[in-house]
Amino acid sequence: MRRLPVYFLLDTSGSMHGEPIQALNNALSGMINTLRADAQALDSLWISILTFDREVKELMPLTELVHFQLPEIICPQSGPTHTGKCLEALHEKIKVEIRRGNETQKGDWKPLVFLFTDGKPSDIQLYRDMVPKIKSLDLGALVGCAAGHLADDTLLKELTDTVVHLDSCDSTTLKTFFKWVSDTIEQGNKSQGTGERVALPDPPSEVIVVI
């Protein structure tokens, strides 16, 4: 049985406090419900959530979708954004948790990682150190999402070619984004074109994508 592991790295730094974090909770729970209504997703999907502010927390260890209970995501009123530290934790987790194929056992699908942030890393040195390490992980996809007009795309672009910029953190925008995330996760299950394979579905029209 191959698992499709999906990691969400969510920014819970001070700037997310208030309405944005509510909108994020709302959008995530909508996405989980969408996935739980999808036979294909239930057959293979495993999800993990890491949050980062000053601390990096494993909010949900890698869990089979059917057992996945979304905890409420909370954030402090202020504090730094330790994105680098979170990437470090992700790197460790992926090395330990992903089943590699061997002679007698099939490996997991390549993990998908969604990094959601509304600011820029406070630990920029560590962040830059982690970029090549994350890139060497052979991920299925790594999507950076910069939310809000303050969010900085340029650092995310050092990490991945797929950066989605959301103009705001309101409920509708986030819902659209996470709908796109679930489409991305479900992609392997759709009809495939005869040409080159496209890795990601068309992004939602409401957000700006930098690729």
Added chain:
Amino acid sequence: MNHPIVTVKSIHPNSTATYQYIDDGEPKRGGVKDVYFSPDRKYVVAIFRDKLDFNQKERLKKITTDYLNQIKQKDAGDYYLNEIYRWPTDIIEINGRTGVIVPIYNEKFFFKKGYSSNELIKGNEKNGKWFATSKFRNNQFPLKLDASELGDWLSYFQICVNITRGVKKMHQMGLAHSDLSYNNVLVDPVTKAANIIDLDGLVVHGVYPPEVVGTADFIAPEVLATKHLGKTDPNRKLPKRETDLHALAVLIYMYLLRRHPLKGGKVHDLDTEKDDLLSMGEKALFIENPSDPSNRPKLNQVSKWDLPWADIDKLPYGITGPYLKNLFDQAFITGLHNPILRPPADLWEQALLKTTDLMQPCRNPTCQEKWYVFDNTLSPMCPFCGTKHQGLLPVLDLYFEFKPTVWKPENHRLMVYHNQYLFQWHVNRNVVRNERLSAEEKVPVGYFTFHEGKWMLVNQKLNSLKDVSEGIDISVGSMVELSDGKKILLSKEDGGRLIYVSMANQV
């Protein structure tokens, strides 16, 4: 919230038809189309996200005119258009994008209950994946489907017959579906119905090339093995009739056995993507191949939810009976890498139907599957719950008159159970059991009953039924006992069959 209603117009030159859809900003996204509902929910408007080229539009025009009319005017047109296909009826254009008008699915293809524990999927489409996956019927699985949604094993034979007829018809018309998968076949085990959807990508070999290679799990091995080649490379294999036949075999296997015929334990490459490509493509190997066991599923590696179906020792493909086993062998052993040897749809149809004649109801009232195929042993039992058959079990072998006085077996057997009906297609070999049967031909001509400790055949409509062993005519309204070794002539007319009775389960 009120969403805008958009009006669109047919692009057929002679048509003034207009259609409407509700633009709620959240269409259902398919692989290549966005799907919107009409305000009266009688049809959907499915709009291609990418601009179509000339050839693609021509294909859609043909599908919505010539091919549609061809189905309408031929035998069983209503059956195909109402029961089997959601056939596109018109083409529209909006802002340079093309769309098709497709009748909406019947209500039975939406979950009435869905999961047994909550209402999360209530009202959602009954995508075939729900029923081709074992976990959703595993009682331990927290999101299992409600028992009221699942039907019994016999339901899936009728579902497979419907799908098979849909494929047969397309192939008879010279069309290939090119993307058969459980996403494109809705099924309803409750009413035993199946609906083939997404018919806008039909392939005519050499005229309209395929737009897609198919959907993972159903793509034929030769298509995957040559996927890396350019579209115009002469060695590139693209979807056509033979690849439909692979997908059809996979669908039937999955609906009846709730596991994938090629997804076993063999590792071909340490890289997951490469391994998957090889195991479904170039190196594809049937998990139940009797002469090469290397791809058998490893039970310590399968999800616990996928038992017992993942266990090919407990539920081997032989439980589908001899006719289907033979076709699975052709599809997944001899024809797996040799497309020309894959069984055509009409053979699947006949094998499925003949297999239903071998079925016995399980006498365990809590058995999940409720029906099983007689396993040709002297003491039959249900493979699903292990309940043994009780009492004598009449087995009727059908014979046809090869030449006067010489009767030959037809490799067709009818297992008797209490209150089972006998039909014209059993009585006369000139009556073929298919979608073209008249209403009159679907009326039973007799039935079997266990009466006062004896198995009897009651004649309802047969004019020349005769107990050949005793030399007695059995008139309408009377009955004849089924006993070991008895020969009964069902009809003296041309094509009339003789049955030979054996009694199984003798103690």
